[in-house]
Amino acid sequence: MKQITSINEKQIRLTSERWTHIVEEHCELAGMREEVLETVVNPDKIFVGKYGEFLAVKELSGGKFLITVYRENSTDNDGFVITAFLTRRMSYFNKRVKIWPN
Secondary structure (H helix, E strand, O other): OEEEEOOOOOEEEEOHHHHHHHHHHOHHHOOOHHHHHHHHHOOOEEEEOOOOOEEEEEEOHHHOEEEEEEEEOOOOOEEEEEEEEEEOOHHHHHOOOEEEOO
């Protein structure tokens, strides 16, 4: 298990089980674990998802964006990564509420 700190100073964990699930569903992310975590630590933007989760965005080369979806617990100082994926369709995310940067 790997833990990092979000911009809200919450400890976000990425378990081995969750990482295995992510790369099984999105094989293009194999070998990009550190980049997925870095997206939470140092995002370009953060949007709010439909169910209160956060969508951290990091622009990569070639017009691709890495999206890391995670949840922060409001009562504790922790949270966890839900999933991650690559996309070129930022227009979908730009319709959402952006919470960072303000």
